[in-house]
Amino acid sequence: MRTCLVVDDSRVIRKVARRVLEDVGYEIAEAADGMEALAWCRAAMPDAILLDWNMPVMSGIEFLRRLRAEPDGERPVVVFCTVENDLAHINEALEAGANEYIMKPFDGDIIIEKFTEAGL
Amino acid sequence: MNAEEVALVVSVCRARAGLKVAPDKTYLIESRLSPVARSHGFDSISELLDAVRTRREEPLIWAIVEAMAAGETSFFRDRAPFQYFRDALIPQLARSSPGRSVKIWSAACATGQEIYSLAMLVEDMASEEGAPRIELAASDLSRVALERAQGGLYNQFEVQRGLPIRLLARHFEKTDDQWRLKPNIRQRVRWRRINLVAGLQAIGRFDVVLCRNVLVNMTEEAQRKVLSELAHVVSTDGYLVLGLKETPQGLGEAFRPAGGLAGLYRRNPAFRVAA
Numbered sequence: 028m029r030t031c032l033v034v035d036d037s038r039v040i041r042k043v044a045r046r047v048l049e050d051v052g053y054e055i056a057e058a059a060d061g062m063e064a065l066a067w068c069r070a071a072m073p074d075a076i077l078l079d080w081n082m083p084v085m086s087g088i089e090f091l092r093r094l095r096a097e098p099d100g101e102r103p104v105v106v107f108c109t110v111e112n113d114l115a116h117i118n119e120a121l122e123a124g125a126n127e128y129i130m131k132p133f134d135g136d137i138i139i140e141k142f143t144e145a146g147l
Numbered sequence: 148m149n150a151e152e153v154a155l156v157v158s159v160c161r162a163r164a165g166l167k168v169a170p171d172k173t174y175l176i177e178s179r180l181s182p183v184a185r186s187h188g189f190d191s192i193s194e195l196l197d198a199v200r201t202r203r204e205e206p207l208i209w210a211i212v213e214a215m216a217a218g219e220t221s222f223f224r225d226r227a228p229f230q231y232f233r234d235a236l237i238p239q240l241a242r243s244s245p246g247r248s249v250k251i252w253s254a255a256c257a258t259g260q261e262i263y264s265l266a267m268l269v270e271d272m273a274s275e276e277g278a279p280r281i282e283l284a285a286s287d288l289s290r291v292a293l294e295r296a297q298g299g300l301y302n303q304f305e306v307q308r309g310l311p312i313r314l315l316a317r318h319f320e321k322t323d324d325q326w327r328l329k330p331n332i333r334q335r336v337r338w339r340r341i342n343l344v345a346g347l348q349a350i351g352r353f354d355v356v357l358c359r360n361v362l363v364n365m366t367e368e369a370q371r372k373v374l375s376e377l378a379h380v381v382s383t384d385g386y387l388v389l390g391l392k393e394t395p396q397g398l399g400e401a402f403r404p405a406g407g408l409a410g411l412y413r414r415n416p417a418f419r420v421a422a
Contacts, residue, residue, distance in 0.1 A: 112303060117316050128312040130303055137307050144311050 061085030165369025241279030259296030
């Protein structure tokens with residue numbers, strides 16, 4: 028079974044994303060910030076990561092840069108899911124190694140579509 | 148809406164654009180015509196249709212037809228046709244006609260996402276060595292849709308449907324809460340208002356005609372008429388692209404499956420002789 032780590036400080040967003048992704052066969056793990064997500068990845072690298080930008084302790088972009096420097100850290104497909112909806116943020120995410128980008132608000136169909144777009 | 152009003156909408160749409168409007172889908176008719184009634188200053192759809200019946204004003208009639216014809220669209224819809232275009236169809240057409248442009252027409256472009264998907268693909272191919280010259284044309288029945296398409300302005304929901312983020316970053320600019328295609332993409336497309344059932348003799352010839360998920364909303368008579376005319380628009384070695392699961396009336400007479408991609412057809416040479 029494919030695994031996805033949902034990283035968001037909002038419990039509601041994590042719950043919504045979990046429901047959507049479990050429906051298409053993902054096993055879900057959750058983290059509330061980048062540091063917690065990094066610990067998850069070091070323990071068991073997921074196939075995909077749905078990633079918020081603004082979070083306490085460690086932001087999504089900081090997490091992504093650190094993830095890509097980890098052994099096997101290039102492997103997960105990373106899809107940002109954030110309220111940051113300007114080109115500067117999008118380009119910064121792509122340069123840091125993001126595969127796709129969802130601008131909130133979103134619906135379940137967009138998550139599925141973006142995961143497909145990212146080759147999942 | 149009463150049965151008489153529904154019948155008026157059905158008959159106007161069939162007569163003007165060959166549209167097949169199901170009389171039992173009153174919710175669809177009402178949802179499409181409520182904004183038309185409001186924008187023309189009527190308090191209700193009944194008042195709008197009463198005006199159509201008594202005054203026979205062309206702008207009102209066309210506002211109804213255009214609203215009922217509006218179809219769903221998105222960037223890179225169905226994905227596979229665009230991959231096939233880039234990897235197989237465009238290179239093959241360029242090889243078979245060296246020295247001249249490959250001409251592509253989106254026959255019912257709605258708000259432009261289909262033809263702009265091709266325009267982005269073509270723009271990205273243009274930087275490759277030996278890239279073919281490609282001319283893009285687009286048309287629609289609806290003036291409103293064409294105006295939107297020419298503006299190349301889309302909301303956040305629309306740019307998240309089918310459009311890879313790298314293409315958004317490369318080919319769009321943010322304007323307030325909207326996203327606008329850059330001028331180099333918009334300027335690749337020539338636009339015209341065309342009613343497919345009104346005759347296509349003056350449209351010219353194209354190597355590829357996209358008419359995806361359009362005929363499915365037309366009457367069988369209109370499907371036959373449009374397909375027989377498209378057979379003269381598609382060049383001898385050219386292709387017609389329909390929706391992945393479309394099988395309109397008259398298809399087998401005018402076109403033959405080309406293989407390689409669902410919905411891809413070549414002109415039937417025998418049909419040309421018969422016509």
